[in-house]
Amino acid sequence: NAGVTQTPKFRVLKTGQSMTLLCAQDMNHEYMYWYRQDPGMGLRLIHYSVGEGTTAKGEVPDGYNVSRLKKQNFLLGLESAAPSQTSVYFCASSYPLYYILNTGELFFGEGSRLTVL
């Protein structure tokens, strides 16, 4: 049981390049989230999804796009990378709170370190 898997783990980009981060979960979770972690800023929510085919903006959505074409996958895209997007990106998933016996917790991937030069 892999849990939440992020691909790639590390990436270096040049300013203006595009890339996609893939998040895959095998726990049949409805909800999926993308966060970025920067020193002194904690984890900030970029985008999230409450089900297949749905996405919503979080706290810091600018410069990112997402798609949830399949329930198990949540893609984060950078169309034109900027140095300000240098960060560690975390994907997480969970059940909705209204699910019986749901503990409410997030299950995290291992993070993806992205550097934009």
Place this chain on the structure above:
Amino acid sequence: AQTVTQSQPEMSVQEAETVTLSCTYDTSESDYYLFWYKQPPSRQMILVIRQEAYKQQNATENRFSVNFQKAAKSFSLKISDSQLGDAAMYFCAYRDNRDDKIIFGKGTRLHILP
């Protein structure tokens, strides 16, 4: 909008001593969850403890316990008998049913002194 505040960017504690990490939050909801996550140098996010707002009893997990003060909107984490392996970044997090967002504080880096 809901917010989570951790007022202590860094803390240190002597091994085997007790330390308390502070967290306050702001919400107009009455039903919600609160969490403490630990992030060691490996970068992995590990759930330490959770608290459901409707439960008056404070959650406890072995050496970890919380002091949940709903009226004051305070959710502190107490670590007893601190161990070297407790050294990590600790994040407080909030979740409710209203908009499905899960909001984190900025974290507290905990150092354990041998």
